[in-house]
Amino acid sequence: MDLDNLQVKHVAKMIDNTVLKPFISNDDWLDICQKSMTYGFKTVAINNAGIAFCKKALEGSDVLVDAAVSFPLGQCTLETKCFETLDAIKKGAGEVDYVINMVELKNKNHDYIKKEMASIVDICRQHQVVSKVIFETCYLTKEEIVQLCQIANDIKPDFIKTSTGFGEYGARIEDVTIMRQYADEGIQIKASGGIRSLREFMAFLEAGATRIGTSSGVKIVKEYQQLKHNL
Template sequence: MSRITERSLAATIDHAILKPELTRVDVDAELDIAAEWKVFSVCVRPSDIAYAVHRLEGTGVAVGTVIGFPHGTTSTAAKVAEVRQALADGATEFDMVINIGRLRSGAEFDDEVVQDIAAVVEAASGHVTKVILETALLDDEQIARGSRLTERGGADFVKTSTGFAGGGATAAHVRLMGENVGDGVQVKASGGVRSYADALAMLDAGATRLGTSGSAVILGEARRVDAGEESTGAVDAASY
């Protein structure tokens, strides 16, 4: 992979603002980070969508949200309702959690998993939909199958993790996911992407989008590299 610049790296980042304990002051600070570093988007809690759209107006930063988060166990009807409300509030991208239990139950439940994904994709009305597998809870066969089911459901991305299940993205899982989808489906690495080195490793493995709350650390390091300084390899951000 050729060297990536600060600006091209920022264009891959969905800045995560998802922790349940965040206050409005905390959210404001995170939205300011997203605007300052000109990341691709923020991924916010559903209740923060309208506020984030207003605060980020004119910055060029898109607003996305999560659906069925973080467990994926809400009904398909509930996920569809979440998407419709999120669209009304101004969100343009949707990161849905797959029905993890159904995926883990075996191939005989694949049609249910696909129907859940397809309903969310349809409700999104052409907007970008990403399917979170929660790789920390899956074995390699389930990750591969979940990736294929994501493609069958019509989603745009397959995504590693919520960041709330005790594990996050690995380069091996990103590669495995990419190997099991066609060119029309991209891979998003999220959870544990805390440093410039982490970001480069995920992109090198085939991810085209990164989910992280450590955008300032990652892009600050990229800026130093752009300026000709050596990477410090610092890891001092808590990613979702």
């Protein structure tokens, strides 16, 4: 990726404009949808209750709804996660971010993690929806991140993702670097959690991320617009 020659529209299309707070209203969803259309973000990333509302609000634009599945803990059964994924897609989600079952990872039950990933990615693939697997790297050792990358190499989700933003900390450069080193080239990386400035945005792109989840998307695009104006 040629970071020196990115246009503003390219920066915007690498952003999942995120609102995952539990205390929001339809007015908040409408506001984020309108801003996402104005700035040309890739998606509106939301909890699933708002999918149908946001899908309608985004009508006529190319901004997708990004559904958070088993969010933020990942501690639903496989059957529940599959139902939630399919339900989100039926209601209008164009992308799905799901959280792995951390308990089974810590139990070293890698067969379960692989089955879970395969099941959800397959549902997304059947419906031509982008799949993203949330590792929640703040709770993982390097070895566990590498193991998840190796499982992803077998299943081939569209993205692997650092964080929910609800853990002990969010995205870190060193975790993205590990993910990029061990994940196959065809698997993209989404960094999310605590990315609030253009400087941080660019640092994660340089580390290998191609999508950024943030609630500061408008601020980042405005910073980039100003930077390009001053050149």
